[in-house]
Amino acid sequence: MPTKRLPTLEDVAARAGVSRATASRVVNADPRVGSSAREAVHASIRDLGYRPNRAARSLVRPDVASIAVVVPEAEERVFSDPFFSAILGAIYTKLADSPVQVLLAVAPPGRRDKIERYLRGGYTDGAIVVSHHRDDGISDVLREIQLPAVYIGRPHAGDVGLPYVDVDNVTGGMLATQRLIDGGRRRIGTVAGPQDMVSGADRLAGWRRAMGQAGLADDLVEYGDFTAASGGVALQQLLEREPNLDGVFAASDLMAVSVIQELQGRGIDVPGDVAVVGFDDSQVAELTRPPLTTVLSTTTGLARTAVEMLLTLLEGQQVEHVILPTELVPRDSA
Amino acid sequence: MPTKRLPTLEDVAARAGVSRATASRVVNADPRVGSSAREAVHASIRDLGYRPNRAARSLVRPDVASIAVVVPEAEERVFSDPFFSAILGAIYTKLADSPVQVLLAVAPPGRRDKIERYLRGGYTDGAIVVSHHRDDGISDVLREIQLPAVYIGRPHAGDVGLPYVDVDNVTGGMLATQRLIDGGRRRIGTVAGPQDMVSGADRLAGWRRAMGQAGLADDLVEYGDFTAASGGVALQQLLEREPNLDGVFAASDLMAVSVIQELQGRGIDVPGDVAVVGFDDSQVAELTRPPLTTVLSTTTGLARTAVEMLLTLLEGQQVEHVILPTELVPRDSA
DNA sequence: CTTATCTGTGAGAGCGCTCTCACGACGTGA
């Protein structure tokens, strides 16, 4: 880092032949400044390449709120998984016209110290926690430093009373499974999400419930981690266990995509031989051949609601949790 | 915003019965503090929910560098376009283990005042500018406030001497077009990118050059804006002008994807009737049916190089521009 | 012409923190 001292307001003022106070007024567009003084200061700012020192300013006049979006997942993942991209996009869009700053705190599960340091660093006034895992310790830190926070995705049992938004994952899982059942499928497997995430557990629970109500066996379960790579692997195992498989519910679109690819790679027709349903209704769902039948989980709605809740929280008011509805989006894969 | 005063170090010290200096030492893990004092301060911090005031701290000890990633595109776009996602992901990944903070300054083209305010706000020590348009004014602002910056994508003619990284878009465009020519295609059209962006202009130039060298007419040009939506529209126009079209070079994968969909929707076989080549080698290229032949433009390499260059710049050294090579990725669409 | 009202400006306090410096309480070696 260069040690060159940056020009201060004092320098600007001296060069313009006015006091620091007047220079400050010009910078802050205070109308009560004579035009000659104003111009001198402006010229001085330009010549010196002056930029106000944010730290000094916010020390006096606490500046605009900034909120952290906390994502305990690997960086690559956060930006390549359409779920996170959609969440981030919606958060930024929602706050586009507000002065609120958005800071991204991303760190892989193993590096939770990084997020903790960040949170404790005093950078932010509030947090939105996305994709939170059991025992990632984030809620403990947040509680300890008393930072207002909203969770996207229902927190785990231990963290009761925390404000969150979520989609109705159980119903969503049922909807997806029912679609397969209604289509006449009987040997239906599921590629479930990670069970240390509530969304993973709930979607699986939905599948179980629908299967149970239809009097079908709920033994065909394999686990992935919501990424594309994990879907294909899980399908292979499903197929080994049950060659007569005729339907698959994948707990994320990305996993569903690779399930379809794996199936097609083996010469198995989708949906002729095996029907596939995904979850999320992300952009990729329209790009597959055949287009993917999936469950709309309004990612955008999650993000928008979370932002609204956090802003309410920052105003000092209490908020309840919110559950958004899910909806089946029928396409051709099931 | 709640007006409740946050606990200061003074409060912590008072409660622990020590001086502010000692409390500060504890917070900063200074070893020369007695264990009893240390414990008292820690307890006090916990009780009060104390978080250091970042502004006050950095006023004294200028804190870690923070760099802005400037993207003059609509928020939705930035997070849904795989090109930007990949760039952002690579930047965050590259800086994952450094203390450097990354701030995202995104604003649609019409709102350049927002980015300008941001840049002038003194939040950052450097900038990486992605997707820069002619006349977006960003380089003027950067020059004026003397902020070190690196461009991803070659800046326009007016901005000579600025450090940048880019891929060899002209050669890339030629590679893509040559693939079509080598495949026996003769009526080859292109869905070009926006011509106020260098990457759009250069890829088109590459197409022109390859067509010219092969003695083919370079009249079939329609323009998109790199997004999926624009690709289908452009294709329709191409098809109206030339029903015997047998090859298309789309200047982005996203446009190529919707070109393929539009083609297939009309019962035209890809690549049987019309061959299609994209650009970027983004994730979607593998998901289409048939998989998309495209040009690898090492988005990750762009981002990583830009970060390295900016860090060098921040150390006070000069940097040259860097051009990364492109490579054809043959798949089934051409 | 005096008194009240603006208008533009400067002096100076103070935001919460870090860090230098000084100091008292202990050893420790002569």
Add this chain to the structure above:
DNA sequence: TCACGTCGTGAGAGCGCTCTCACAGATAAG
């Protein structure tokens, strides 16, 4: 016993800024 560290601690300056307050000069009202 005295000079000399060493260690833990506190007092206080100062980072760059904003903002209150006071005040000089111009203008309006009595």
